[in-house]
Amino acid sequence: MISELEKYKTADTSKVTHWFKAAPVDRFPEDGGACIKYGDLQIAIFNFTRRNEWYACQNLCPHKMQMILSRGMIGSFEGEPKVACPFHKKTFSLKSGKNLNGDTCDIATYPIKIEDGYVFVGFEE
Amino acid sequence: MTKIVVIGNGMVGYKFCEKLCAQETAKDFEITVFGEEPWPAYDRVHLSEYFSGSTAEDLIMAPRSWYEENNITLHSNEMIVKIDREQKKIISHSGHDYSYDKLILATGSGAFVPPINGVDKKGVFVYRTLEDLDAIIEYSKKVKTAAVIGGGLLGLEAAKAVIDMGLKAHVIEFAPRLMPRQLDEAGSATLQSKLEELGINIHLNKNTQKIKGNGKLESMKFADDSELPVEMLIISAGIKPRDELAKDCGLATAPRGGVIVNEFLQTEDENIFAIGEVASYKNMIYGLVAPGYEMASQVVNQLVNEEVKPFMGFDMSTKLKLIGVDVGSFGDPFGDFEPSKPIVYENKNSGIYKRINVSLDGKRLIGGILVGDASAYNMLLQMCQNKMPLPPEPEDLILGARGGKEAAGAGVESLPEEAQICSCENVTKGSICSLVENDGVTKVDEIKSCTKAGTGCGGCMPMVNDLLKHQLKAMGKAVKNVLCEHFDYSRQELLDLVKVKKIKTYNELLDQFGQGDGCEVCKPAVASILASTWNELITKQDTIQDTNDRFLANIQRGGTYSVVPRVPGGEITPEKLIVIGEVAKKYGLYTKITGGQRIDLFGARVDQLPDIWEELIDAGFESGHAYGKSLRTVKSCVGSTWCRYGVQDSVSFAIQVEERYRGLRSPHKLKGAVSGCIRECAEAQSKDFGIIATEKGWNLYICGNGGSKPQHAQLLINDVDTETCLKFIDRFLMFYIRTAEPLTRTATWLNKLEGGMDYVRDVVVNDSLGIGEELEREMQFMIDTYACEWKEVVNNPQLRAKFKHFLNAEEEDPNLKFQDMRGQKIPAAW
Numbered sequence: 001m002i003s004e005l006e007k008y009k010t011a012d013t014s015k016v017t018h019w020f021k022a023a024p025v026d027r028f029p030e031d032g033g034a035c036i037k038y039g040d041l042q043i044a045i046f047n048f049t050r051r052n053e054w055y056a057c058q059n060l061c062p063h064k065m066q067m068i069l070s071r072g073m074i075g076s077f078e079g080e081p082k083v084a085c086p087f088h089k090k091t092f093s094l095k096s097g098k099n100l101n102g103d104t105c106d107i108a109t110y111p112i113k114i115e116d117g118y119v120f121v122g123f124e125e
Numbered sequence: 126m127t128k129i130v131v132i133g134n135g136m137v138g139y140k141f142c143e144k145l146c147a148q149e150t151a152k153d154f155e156i157t158v159f160g161e162e163p164w165p166a167y168d169r170v171h172l173s174e175y176f177s178g179s180t181a182e183d184l185i186m187a188p189r190s191w192y193e194e195n196n197i198t199l200h201s202n203e204m205i206v207k208i209d210r211e212q213k214k215i216i217s218h219s220g221h222d223y224s225y226d227k228l229i230l231a232t233g234s235g236a237f238v239p240p241i242n243g244v245d246k247k248g249v250f251v252y253r254t255l256e257d258l259d260a261i262i263e264y265s266k267k268v269k270t271a272a273v274i275g276g277g278l279l280g281l282e283a284a285k286a287v288i289d290m291g292l293k294a295h296v297i298e299f300a301p302r303l304m305p306r307q308l309d310e311a312g313s314a315t316l317q318s319k320l321e322e323l324g325i326n327i328h329l330n331k332n333t334q335k336i337k338g339n340g341k342l343e344s345m346k347f348a349d350d351s352e353l354p355v356e357m358l359i360i361s362a363g364i365k366p367r368d369e370l371a372k373d374c375g376l377a378t379a380p381r382g383g384v385i386v387n388e389f390l391q392t393e394d395e396n397i398f399a400i401g402e403v404a405s406y407k408n409m410i411y412g413l414v415a416p417g418y419e420m421a422s423q424v425v426n427q428l429v430n431e432e433v434k435p436f437m438g439f440d441m442s443t444k445l446k447l448i449g450v451d452v453g454s455f456g457d458p459f460g461d462f463e464p465s466k467p468i469v470y471e472n473k474n475s476g477i478y479k480r481i482n483v484s485l486d487g488k489r490l491i492g493g494i495l496v497g498d499a500s501a502y503n504m505l506l507q508m509c510q511n512k513m514p515l516p517p518e519p520e521d522l523i524l525g526a527r528g529g530k531e532a533a534g535a536g537v538e539s540l541p542e543e544a545q546i547c548s549c550e551n552v553t554k555g556s557i558c559s560l561v562e563n564d565g566v567t568k569v570d571e572i573k574s575c576t577k578a579g580t581g582c583g584g585c586m587p588m589v590n591d592l593l594k595h596q597l598k599a600m601g602k603a604v605k606n607v608l609c610e611h612f613d614y615s616r617q618e619l620l621d622l623v624k625v626k627k628i629k630t631y632n633e634l635l636d637q638f639g640q641g642d643g644c645e646v647c648k649p650a651v652a653s654i655l656a657s658t659w660n661e662l663i664t665k666q667d668t669i670q671d672t673n674d675r676f677l678a679n680i681q682r683g684g685t686y687s688v689v690p691r692v693p694g695g696e697i698t699p700e701k702l703i704v705i706g707e708v709a710k711k712y713g714l715y716t717k718i719t720g721g722q723r724i725d726l727f728g729a730r731v732d733q734l735p736d737i738w739e740e741l742i743d744a745g746f747e748s749g750h751a752y753g754k755s756l757r758t759v760k761s762c763v764g765s766t767w768c769r770y771g772v773q774d775s776v777s778f779a780i781q782v783e784e785r786y787r788g789l790r791s792p793h794k795l796k797g798a799v800s801g802c803i804r805e806c807a808e809a810q811s812k813d814f815g816i817i818a819t820e821k822g823w824n825l826y827i828c829g830n831g832g833s834k835p836q837h838a839q840l841l842i843n844d845v846d847t848e849t850c851l852k853f854i855d856r857f858l859m860f861y862i863r864t865a866e867p868l869t870r871t872a873t874w875l876n877k878l879e880g881g882m883d884y885v886r887d888v889v890v891n892d893s894l895g896i897g898e899e900l901e902r903e904m905q906f907m908i909d910t911y912a913c914e915w916k917e918v919v920n921n922p923q924l925r926a927k928f929k930h931f932l933n934a935e936e937e938d939p940n941l942k943f944q945d946m947r948g949q950k951i952p953a954a955w
Binding site for chain 2: 021045065067074075076077087104105
């Protein structure tokens, strides 16, 4: 499963070479997340309706290697947007990917842009 | 700029770097580290967790980026083969050389492999590095039994790994007892019987003479001519310091291995220090992390010219949980070094052995041994290390106070300021209390990150917790009971606000009374409050629900869900049983009978849930709410309809009660039961509400639970009729729902409630607050507005569409993997 984890590498907005058209905005739940498939990657996309912000990260929770983060509850920790894994409530910053409990490794995050009513995820190839 | 070269990137080598980098003058040092393993330093103390699900990443002390950020050059995968003391340089296996001003030997140790005939056979492993572990895991797939040579600390850790891999385990020990350095005979015997209960075969007094087999190992032969057939062998019989580099360059080494150092960790060469398991001080190797860390910090202090206290040996006290059995050994466990009188408590029935050695004058604790229950370890160790005076009856320390007296002086408050709380990181009580008192620290996590206390073995965490609480209390700080950073209110306050302000959604509440964006603590708590007040379908606000409530099923390993239809009172017709069986067969589900008299169907993909429920609902089932913090089941015995002892029809009453409260959201799950007579076959006294039939009516018990802290329910009222019984349950449940903290079962709620059971009886039975009718009305509203959530979803295409794994693809999660067990599927191990 380590190899599964290594597929996910944080993408930096300035270095994005490909914007993947994921799905229409209105398909995503409000103040919640959904999972999209991009090649053999699973990306969790979160719609922070209250903040009018979007975030994306790997769907894989590194703690027990479960494809699950998109089903996690979102929220904030001292203002920092975060997601909590449904399995053991490990929480991750959606800005930096950092594990906020400090006992699991960090996750990869991806930039999002909204255009023409669609959600796009950015990847560095 | 001083060039520091560290050979060895293990725990102690890493700790040296960490401590040096934390110095103000860190920039005066250029640090280069060499490790021969492919990854950065990892936590070898918790190596066995690798077998129970931890990954290599979990065990890493710090990622590579940490070394970069601190300007440390880390060469992994590079072995140093020579030290040239004259030119002050070292040479690696790839031929590169590096010069140094100060050289730190932190090469640690390797596994000690006894020279047994046949030790080179296939299937024989050592237990030391992540690579060893990977090889062991790979080989274990082909075998069913494994033996471990070594019944010490490391050997028993390895035996735990063998069990975790699902193999039959044997432990072979040369000495007549287990953990010979820590335990005496009786302690070993207690540990042995505990381990044997867990299926580990212990062989003591066994001198392995030969490892037999044709190419690969098949059996072990011992000096007493006995033989043990075994397919795999893990050697974990001790450590051997990696002193070959030092020897090679002419540094003095000890006869039993290790580079000889003085009390300043210096070798014969003033520019070379040795720390950790490779250092031999007064002929002693210290094979624990705490002394290794202490050595690292002594050397750092010397390098930055700080005051150095000489290393004078180290306390080898240790506490650990071995395969679920607590073992502690502290001070002088055998009374070898100072004459003493032992006090011993042994309970073969519960597998507990405790021994404390008391000085001849009866005033001080010299050392001791704890097996089976090491809860007193931290306090005893402190008393021992700080030479604290013993209470007049020292046996109280291991037996607890008897005869109505208070427990003998053993709270954190009695410890001196200099008492060492965390021995791995050398953190004292004084420094923790000062953080709380002077730096405004109020959380355990903050203490951990400021002092690093509890980040090593973690054994001191309960004490750190107690200290924090004690100090906060001493400062007069009442810890206000707020939900989380987003709401400065308790659950009860929020519930009142929701009711009074008629708030129906989470967002309204957050806008009016909270701040930020919410979190995984307040969202489900508020969802529960809203459901307990308005009883609207929880699927309306699905993203404030925990995953179980969001998908109306219980998430299980692998990310699939389990499905539990309601079976009121545990009564079910053959036709319905057949439907459950057919649904399970059709969707390939694992089936198991639950503890609450119903049937759980496991392994349903998220996209299958609505289809499964459509079939179940067509057959007359409804949601069992197994996923919710809500009423689960009302268990029943068969009662007077069939049973020759029954005095009331417990099944009919259980069904009535279960249907009355089905779907009721509460601070935590609720379980009930009805027994048809005094024999109590439904185990009603272990439930949140339990009803037991009498000749005259029903006895009502409340606030019991099973689980980790079982507690019997207490009698609320006896011999009431059906109507009165229901009235009091209505009042009781609503009162609990109104006043409990989130995720608090009724038993815990009662324990914390001022006035206890008498107060609850006053409110519920005597209506002392005058809210009886109001509580009944609120409950009646819940009953009247009940609707099956699954029925709603099945009939609503919009809600149904939410049940899929990918938003942009019609396929299932390709990462789901199952394996077979006893003819059914289970998820692949995580």
